[in-house]
Amino acid sequence: MLTNITMGQYYPVDSRVHRLDPRIKLILTIAFIVCVFLASNFAGYILLSAFLFAVCRLSNVPFKMLLRGLKPLRIILILTFLLNLFFTPGDDVWVSFWIIRITREAFLQALFYSLRLMFLVAGTSLLTLTTSPISLADGLEILMGPLKKIRFPAHELAMMMTIALRFIPTLLDETDKIMKAQMARGADFESGNLLSRAKAMVPLLVPLFISAFRRAGDLAMAMESRCYHGGEGRTRLRVLKITKNDMIACVIMAAFIAMLILAGRFIPF
Amino acid sequence: MRNDTHILAENVSYTYDDAAAPALSHVNLTVRQGEFVAVLGHNGSGKSTLAKLLNALYVPTDGCVAVCGFDTRKEELVWEIRQRAGMIFQNPDNQIVATIVKEDVAFGLENLGVPTEEMIPRIEKALSVVRMSKYADSAPHMLSGGQKQRVAIAGILAMEPAVIIADEATAMLDPSGRKEVLDTIRMLNRQKGITVIWITHFMEEAADADRVVVVSDGEVQMDGTPREVFSQVDRMRQLHLDVPPMAALAEELRKAGMPIRDGILTIEEMVQEVEKTLCQSKSAT
Amino acid sequence: MSIEVRHLTHTYSEGSVMRTVALDDVSFTVEKGEFVGIIGHTGSGKSTLVQHLNGLLKPSAGEVLIDGEDLNGEHVNRRALRQRIGLVFQYPEYQLFEETVAKDIAFGPKNQGLSAEEIDGRVRYAMDCVHLDYDKYSASSPFELSGGQMRRVAIAGVLAMKPSVLILDEPTAGLDPRGRDRILTMLEELHAREHTTILMVSHSMDDMARLATRLLVMAEGKLLADGTPREIFSRTEMMKGAGLDVPAAARLCQALRDRGIDLPTELYQADELRDAILRLWRQGKEATGC
Structure with a gap:
């Protein structure tokens, strides 16, 4: 009845993504979240989807598992979509009757916002699916280590x-x-x-x-x-050790960010 | 004190903070290296309190407990003691900390500050001893109760303890899980000479211990070999404990006048005794 | 009230790699007043089976008929039917939640929509059934009781609904001998006094030998055998194959017969075996005239 929640559940297989250092993965996830907010047009969103799909393939986690993580969010997703659809002001009216007015701008914003939410959840699920909670905690502990000095x-x-x-x-x-x-x-x-x-x-x-x-x-x-x-x-x-694998991942992420920025700048849709 | 004394409890009493009556009073117990001691008692008899005193989880209100010569009252010795006296608890789910079997086995070693290179072989060995190597990378919640308990044993084993204290480690398992866990502990006792304190209310599990200690009302009521303890059928029943079915049957046959000898525990012994008695009654002419 | 199980099959996670057949074409009928023991190795399908008997799980195929009515039929009042079949889960004390024992026991009757008076009567009745003194315990918190007492409160919570059939999943698991005896005695009385149909899942063959009038043996989701304890416990080979033990008395009887001692077959209760051995011994003595 309740066993099909995958958010925060480790998917124990071996892959390049699994083997990444958790600290690096945490940083990369944060970078990905930034990317989600950086993406400003359709091209950016296509790039994001392609990136997620590729990482998912590389991690040997079935794409279905990733989608399943979105399921508990479906009500929030629908709500986000509808709220944005009905309450975003715009000029290019598509549908209008009674008090309902749907504009092109509203539709696009609704789509972007719900996609953004989906990308955020899918990205972080990918982190938890490929990182055992203990190493995730290890990674967090080390990343937050400097804060111990202020009694954190x-x-x-x-x-x-x-x-x-x-x-x-x-x-x-x-x-x-x-x-x-x-x-x-x-x-x-x-x-x-x-x-x-x-x-x-x-x-x-x-x-x-x-x-x-x-x-x-x-x-x-x-x-x-x-x-x-x-x-x-x-x-x-x-013991956490940065390997060549981690360096490659960082380079890929940097390249991806660059691509996203370029796409936002030069692709007009 | 002889230096092969692993557990020494002298005149130990323990009273819980909010309790009026002591949970244990004036308990004396000496356990030597390599012994397999079963502690029998019904719920609330004080047997779990005793277990926790032997691992410095509790410190006696009165009297003293020493584990491998270390006095549990001395706070600075607490880690020495807990490393030497490993403990397995009743609920298999509530003692596994990590989400991967081998990482859980590592938990104790990490706490002891064992270097990583040394940790890996110790974990592998511990898992292979309890025959769980196959599951080193599994998630604990996918395992059966018996398997979880074996992981818990491996976690203790990796710390190379002198004593294992099992506090009703089989109470929540099915018969095959119970057998799995008990067999593993027996093997550790026989092959590795680890001292075992096996706390239980299952009489069957005490039957082939070296020694049975019966606890009731916070006091040690009986202490002897299984044969000595279990042949006192009436006394055991008084203490609300089971007796082996053959001992009970022997007692009833004796009460009905049949000349059955004392100290029968197993079916084989019973078969021989009944056969002998029946033959005698036939050929008594 | 009779329960009829017809070709019951249950598959978990149908259509995925995790697909497991938990029950495979199980059929049997339980008549009013029977005390049925369900035995089997862990994973043999016992728990899945009992959850079907009051509609908590729906069959993948086959049906469960309660007094001829299909429990999963379209026009059936499932809640009403469910209330006539009391189900006590493993470790039922973990479901207690009210401030007082009486309130917790009243939860079921309240859901049945009974009047306050009736509910009070039911609480008293149920506490009496499980040997808990109403005046002493009704106002205490269930969480201050001992483990065995908590379990009895939980069972009372089901009995208070006055089910015609009582199903218990390992009611004595984790209890010490005294706690276990209390539960078994209570079930024995209930069965004798009210002819409640009882189905009990247990790993303890000695408990089964003491109580059951009929045994169902489950193995790998199938009903392996169905018969009286006498029949079942004499089939040592079949029991071994299912990974099950037989009571100590049955093993002793078998061993004595193997040695040529003339005992009747199929003794499985300690009392009857004792009497049979004594009879042989007395006969021997009389024959020799001493």
Whole structure:
């Protein structure tokens, strides 16, 4: 029922993209996000799509997995599209009746905004699909390392993120189980108005929270018993090393940014 | 103290912060290197509290615990102790930290500050000992309960412990998972000489331990070989524990007047004894 | 109330690489008042099967008939049918959520739309069934109870709906011997007193030997065998093939018979085996005149 959420789920295969240093991947993802905002015309969007598709192919992650990550967003996407479509001012009117007015400008903006959202989510999903949460956390921890000097808890944050990611599938399974158990007691999660539906969630959420707290307590004890004592003096199984592969990736990204800027400048559509 | 004493608990009492009565009182326990000690007790008997005292997760309110000679009351020794006394818990899901099996096995080593080059062979070895090498790159939530527990064991094993304390490590598993985990621990005990404290409420799992310690109401009630402990059928029942079915049957036959000897635990022993008794009754002329 | 399962098949993730057939052409009928034990290795399809029996899962093929009515039929009031079939999941204590024991048990009856008076009666009845004292526990928080007590509260929550059929998925998993005995005794009483039809999934053959009047053996999604415990436990080879044990008494009986001791076949309960051995011993003594 709830097992088909792929956002933030690692897809464990081997590929050049998987092997990239997580720090580099994080930086490249940020660069990609900047690119998404840099793209100002259709040519840019075509380039972005081509780039995403190519990276996806290179990463051995099925394109379907990437699309599936967009599914939970479909309502927001539709909303973004519609809001922009109806409320963007413009001159070139395509459709007009009653209070509805759709202009060419509005349509283009709606399209751009929803595409932009899709690219952002797909780009970041690609990061999480190809990077194991632990190495992602490692990467983040090192990137944020300099901030430790101003007492920023980089290690703790990274560890929290790892654990959260580790427990997502477990808690999803649990939600499914509790939901079924309450349905067997006659609970109804599907009908009624918004208020009664929110109320119907109580028998689901309370046990889920209790279980999460219990797990947290257990896990804390298990970690302590395995000598966990914060980030100090800790070594890593994965030592991060910048390889030739990483350098190539950076060069490709730089070239891509250049192409995007050029496309925005010189291609007129 | 002899230097092959791995666990020494002297007159240990422990009271939880918000509790009126102690969870453990005046417990004495000495475990020597290589022993396989099963600790039996019903829920709330104090057996889990005992486990946590043996790994310095708790510090005794009274008395003292020493692990391989290290006193758990001394805070600076806590990492020495936890490295030597590895612990496996009941819920397989709630003790796996990482999202990839081998990275979870690495967790303890990372905490100890083991250099990376040294870590890799230790992880590989630990995984191969528990026969989980195949799953080194798998996600833990795809594994069965028994497999998850074996990963947890590998995580402990990589730290090269002297003692493994299993706190109801099989309570949430199905029969085949239980067997998997118990067989793995037994193998570690026999082949690597690792001392094992096996905490359980399954009588079957205690049956071939070297020694059975029965805990109830926070006190050690019995301490002896499985044969000595399990032949006291009535006493075990009083403590709300199961007895091996053959020991129970032997007791009932004895009560009905049949001359069955004490200390029967297995089906083979029972077969021999019944056969003998029946033959005697036939040829007693 | 009878349950009829006809050619039930269930496939997970149809049409993908993960496709697995969890149930494969399973058919059987359970009549009112039976105590059916469902046994099988993990992954044999037991849990999938029980979730079909109250409509939480829909069959890929085949049907489930409750008193002749198709549970997944078009014009069926599924919620009403579902309420007549109480399903207790594994580790049911994890579903408790209310502030008090009484309120939690009342959740099911409330969903059934009963009056406050009726609900109170149901809560008292259910707590009585699971041996929890109403005056002592009804106002306490379920989260302050012991594990075994919490489980009994959860079972009471299902019993309060007065189902005609009670299905339990490993109701004793993770409990210590005392907790386990309480649950089994409670089920035994319920079955004897109210003739509730009970289906129970369990890994413990000794529990099955004690309670079940009939056993269904599942293996790889198929119904491997269906018969009385006596029949099933005497088929040691088949049980071994399905990765299952037989009760200790059945193994002893088999071993004694192998040694030429004249015991009746198919004994599987400790009590009957004890009596049979004693009978032989007394006969031997009488024959020799001592």
